[in-house]
Amino acid sequence: xxxxxxxxxxxDQMPTDMTAYKANGGYVGLRKALSHMSPKDxxxxxxxxxxxxxxxxxFPTGMKWSFVPTEDKCTPGHKYLVCNxxxxxxxxxxxxxxxxxxxxxxxxxxILSAYTIGADISYIxxxxxxxxxxxxxxxxxxxxxxxxxxxxxxxDSGYSLNMYVHPSAGRYICGEETALINALEGKRANxxxxxxxxxxxxxxxxxxxxxxxxxxxxxxxxxxxxxxxxKTLGRGEDSGSKLFGVSGKVKNPGCWELPMGTPIREILxxxxxxMRDGYQLKGLLPGGGSTDFLVPEHLDLAMDYNxxxxxxxxxxxxxxxxxxxxxxxVAMVLNLIRFxxxxxxxxxxxxxxxxxxxxxxxxxxxxGCAESEHLETLAYQIxxxxxxxxxxxxxxxxxxxxxxxxxxxxxDDFKQHISGGQCPYHKGA
Amino acid sequence: xxxxxxxESDLNTVLSSEExxxxxxxxxHVPYKSGAAIDALKIVQAQRGxxxxxxxxxxxxxxxxxxxxxxxxxTFYNLIYRRPVGDKVxxxxxxxxxxxxxxxxxxxxxxxxxxxxxxxxxxxxxxTLIPVPCLGxxxxxxxxxxxxxxxxxxxxxxIEKLFADSKQSDKGGQ
Numbered sequence: 001x002x003x004x005x006x007x008x009x010x011x012d013q014m015p016t017d018m019t020a021y022k023a024n025g026g027y028v029g030l031r032k033a034l035s036h037m038s039p040k041d042x043x044x045x046x047x048x049x050x051x052x053x054x055x056x057x058x059f060p061t062g063m064k065w066s067f068v069p070t071e072d073k074c075t076p077g078h079k080y081l082v083c084n085x086x087x088x089x090x091x092x093x094x095x096x097x098x099x100x101x102x103x104x105x106x107x108x109x110x111i112l113s114a115y116t117i118g119a120d121i122s123y124i125x126x127x128x129x130x131x132x133x134x135x136x137x138x139x140x141x142x143x144x145x146x147x148x149x150x151x152x153x154x155x156d157s158g159y160s161l162n163m164y165v166h167p168s169a170g171r172y173i174c175g176e177e178t179a180l181i182n183a184l185e186g187k188r189a190n191x192x193x194x195x196x197x198x199x200x201x202x203x204x205x206x207x208x209x210x211x212x213x214x215x216x217x218x219x220x221x222x223x224x225x226x227x228x229x230x231k232t233l234g235r236g237e238d239s240g241s242k243l244f245g246v247s248g249k250v251k252n253p254g255c256w257e258l259p260m261g262t263p264i265r266e267i268l269x270x271x272x273x274x275m276r277d278g279y280q281l282k283g284l285l286p287g288g289g290s291t292d293f294l295v296p297e298h299l300d301l302a303m304d305y306n307x308x309x310x311x312x313x314x315x316x317x318x319x320x321x322x323x324x325x326x327x328x329x330v331a332m333v334l335n336l337i338r339f340x341x342x343x344x345x346x347x348x349x350x351x352x353x354x355x356x357x358x359x360x361x362x363x364x365x366x367x368g369c370a371e372s373e374h375l376e377t378l379a380y381q382i383x384x385x386x387x388x389x390x391x392x393x394x395x396x397x398x399x400x401x402x403x404x405x406x407x408x409x410x411x412d413d414f415k416q417h418i419s420g421g422q423c424p425y426h427k428g429a
Numbered sequence: 430x431x432x433x434x435x436x437e438s439d440l441n442t443v444l445s446s447e448e449x450x451x452x453x454x455x456x457x458h459v460p461y462k463s464g465a466a467i468d469a470l471k472i473v474q475a476q477r478g479x480x481x482x483x484x485x486x487x488x489x490x491x492x493x494x495x496x497x498x499x500x501x502x503x504t505f506y507n508l509i510y511r512r513p514v515g516d517k518v519x520x521x522x523x524x525x526x527x528x529x530x531x532x533x534x535x536x537x538x539x540x541x542x543x544x545x546x547x548x549x550x551x552x553x554x555x556x557t558l559i560p561v562p563c564l565g566x567x568x569x570x571x572x573x574x575x576x577x578x579x580x581x582x583x584x585x586x587x588i589e590k591l592f593a594d595s596k597q598s599d600k601g602g603q
Binding site: 245 | 471506526528529563574
């Protein structure tokens with residue numbers, strides 16, 4: 001497959017500067033849009049391309065943008081584009097690569113997106129630990145200001161945009177778009193009630209679009225080469241290419257750009273090299289810590305949003321976490337629930353109090369001091385904490401996804417912990 | 430120092446002129462002063478390593494917000510330190526991919542080598558060990574950051590080498 005998102009990313013993973021970026025077709029899409037296309041034209045191309053958000057939820061990007069009120073339908077003032085670069089979903093390591101190695105691709109995608117929605121201010125909200133990406137983005141933005149790609153009257157088009165890098169002070173919940181907006185406003189990052197949606201009332205009460213890094217990196221290519229071309233990249237029903245990753249005990253963990261709809265088996269075996277010697281595949285989380293387990297019987301499924309959804313999981317971020325036969329599934333889920341309990345913003349009770357309770361039940365099971373009633377308690381917790389609508393945001397329901405599927409596929413492991421009074425994976429350890 | 434004393438003291442003796450200049454630059458981007466709360470905390474922490482009660486009160490006063498509200502913000506974010514930290518903070522990833530690749534053994538090795546558990550600072554004040562959510566380098570697990578540097582594919586020998594010149598201590602400083 002032709003490399004699109006990673007065309008400028010070599011094995012040395014050195015950053016691409018503006019000269020190199022332009023030499024490889026960079027900023028062609030931007031020139032095309034600013035000289036020949038209205039924002040409405042751009043929106044149509046993105047909508048027609050069927051690009052879906054790469055941050056995890058898979059919401060159609062064009063539709064999200066279409067909710068931003070046009071100039072005649074909102075009071076005068078700023079509109080904002082925010083890049084969600086707060087990559088913190090456990091097991092996810094794709095946006096780091098895009099930002100560290102090809103910062104201009106993200107910037108071009110942001111300028112085009114901001115132009116489409118009529119934004120005049122843009123932020124890259126990036127986790128504070130990504131110090132290399134922060135520096136490279138700042139350098140690239142400075143290059144853009146110096147050469148007329150950012151600031152007033154970009155490339156003499158009459159369109160103006162400012163762009164700022166905003167390093168976060170931490171916390172997983174900042175990846176939730178309304179929590180991110182609160183963090184940008186200097187507040188605690190509690191998610192907001194919706195409606196109003198950020199597209200109408202976001203940052204400082206103004207129309208705001210929040211898009212993931214990888215989503216925005218697709219924009220220059222779609223604008224340059226068109227919706228039909230983008231659709232041909234996918235192997236299944238979804239358009240485009242995607243960064244897929246594999247971590248865990250595989251021979252060659254990594255991150256690769258592949259067509260949407262690439263089967264899980266190909267990613268695991270051809271790209272990640274299969275399991276390390278002496279390890280068997282027991283299960284996998286297809287797209288980060290808050291997705292349901294899949295098991296070996298699912299290996300031939302295509303990594304498409306709806307295909308993975310129909311199998312009871314979510315494609316999420318597309319970066320798989322592999323569970324091997326020598327790691328304890330109960331302990332793995334406990335690790336995830338600990339994470340989610342810790343990262344709860346504390347706003348609503350099912351999440352703030354429910355997740356630590358779930359953690360406690362799992363700790364009892366893992367340490368071998370649980371009764372069979374513990375499994376009933378887990379089922380109860382999954383029912384109440386996992387139901388969308390019982391919590392203020394998707395964090396706690398997301399936390400229940402690996403748990404509920406672990407109980408479904410690895411029920412015997414849970415039972416053995418209880419009947420044997422110890423973790424069967426840590427016997428004698 | 431009490432709130433009253435802070436209010437009466439010259440703000441500039443608590444916040445440096447450099448800090449105030451940096452906070453003012455952030456204020457230009459926000460419609461009201463408390464909007465720069467997180468930035469101001471980060472600016473002060475960058476200068477002093479952490480945010481003391483006195484710093485917090487001075488920032489709150491400068492941003493025209495209550496110290497209680499600012500405290501609620503400061504304690505929410507894991508990269509704002511409300512206790513003193515060592516010269517370098519070790520952000521140790523304990524999330525799922527690193528866990529699958531054996532990070533618990535590495536953590537134990539660090540704790541033994543430096544004589545600290547999570548939340549503690551070494552006796553020589555060089556390192557503070559803190560767990561951190563997934564660092565987004567899962568293909569190179571286990572990983573951690575020491576200061577601004579990412580260390581990947583961690584094993585026990587690497588830990589030994591990395592902290593070779595750090596005095597081994599039995600107890601943490603905190």
